[in-house]
Amino acid sequence: MNRFQLNQNRGLQVNISQDEIINVFHSIFYASENDHCGPPKLYNGVPIHKNPGDMFNYQQILFTQKPDYIIECGAFQGGSTMFFADTLSLIGKGKIVSVDICERDERWYPQVEEHDRTILIPGSSVAPDIVSKVKDVVKDGKSFFIILDSLHTQAHVLAEIESYAPLMATGNYMIVEDSNLNGHPLPPEWHKQTMEEGGPFEAVVEYMSKYNDFNIDTDMENRFLFSYAPSGYLVKK
Numbered sequence: 001m002n003r004f005q006l007n008q009n010r011g012l013q014v015n016i017s018q019d020e021i022i023n024v025f026h027s028i029f030y031a032s033e034n035d036h037c038g039p040p041k042l043y044n045g046v047p048i049h050k051n052p053g054d055m056f057n058y059q060q061i062l063f064t065q066k067p068d069y070i071i072e073c074g075a076f077q078g079g080s081t082m083f084f085a086d087t088l089s090l091i092g093k094g095k096i097v098s099v100d101i102c103e104r105d106e107r108w109y110p111q112v113e114e115h116d117r118t119i120l121i122p123g124s125s126v127a128p129d130i131v132s133k134v135k136d137v138v139k140d141g142k143s144f145f146i147i148l149d150s151l152h153t154q155a156h157v158l159a160e161i162e163s164y165a166p167l168m169a170t171g172n173y174m175i176v177e178d179s180n181l182n183g184h185p186l187p188p189e190w191h192k193q194t195m196e197e198g199g200p201f202e203a204v205v206e207y208m209s210k211y212n213d214f215n216i217d218t219d220m221e222n223r224f225l226f227s228y229a230p231s232g233y234l235v236k237k
């Protein structure tokens with residue numbers, strides 16, 4: 001095991017493992033984002049709520065796989081939608097279908113709506129009529145990148161995985177974001193609803209216990225030492 005020993009000159013010794021350092025840093029990093037430290041984090045002028053390491057991983061997966069469609073559940077103002085749409089423009093292929101229930105005042109910024117690679121669908125990502133609408137829009141697609149970042153309860157995320165996994169081809173990625181909630185490693189008290197109802201991590205565990213159609217790519221997940229999607233880089237078998 002990797003251990004760092006900090007010997008201080010009064011004889012104080014602190015033993016802390018690399019995993020502990022990473023988990024504490026992960027929580028501090030996440031907290032600083034939630035506390036809105038410093039100027040807002042914008043991607044191409046739109047607020048975004050992603051771990052930059054994960055974003056780097058996503059662009060690399062996208063440039064490698066060149067999917068026909070990205071399906072995004074949960075957009076808020078659309079910073080992530082814009083990031084994916086711009087990435088598809090650079091690749092020169094594909095569209096992003098972004099779904100958000102739009103319950104808050106803010107929704108996709110105008111420049112996201114106007115982007116020629118976005119298709120925006122207001123509604124719940126698990127409502128049968130919305131799932132049908134998404135499937136109709138992407139019916140000519142053969143390869144997908146799917147990212148779940150909407151309501152973070154176990155039941156909701158499980159329903160999203162079950163709704164969209166059947167679309168996917170071998171090797172396609174589905175990312176389950178915010179699986180760091182509820183003790184993985186963020187303290188459970190951080191998010192009351194996932195503490196009480198289970199969160200994205202528990203949804204992945206439940207899905208994997210019922211079905212056998214995904215592997216988890218922990219190598220990609222851990223390239224920057226921590227991810228907001230632990231055990232959430234699902235690769236279709």
Ligand SMILES: C[S@@+](CC[C@H](N)C(=O)[O-])C[C@H]1O[C@@H](n2cnc3c(N)ncnc32)[C@H](O)[C@@H]1O
Nearest residue numbers: 048049074075076080100101124125149150151
């Ligand atoms: C964490 S924010 C998304 C952040 C965005 N992906 C980003 O990285 O900038 C979560 C979003 O999920 C949306 N949401 C909540 N429940 C939903 C549902 N049932 N279906 C679709 N979207 C939902 C909320 O409206 C909110 O905009």
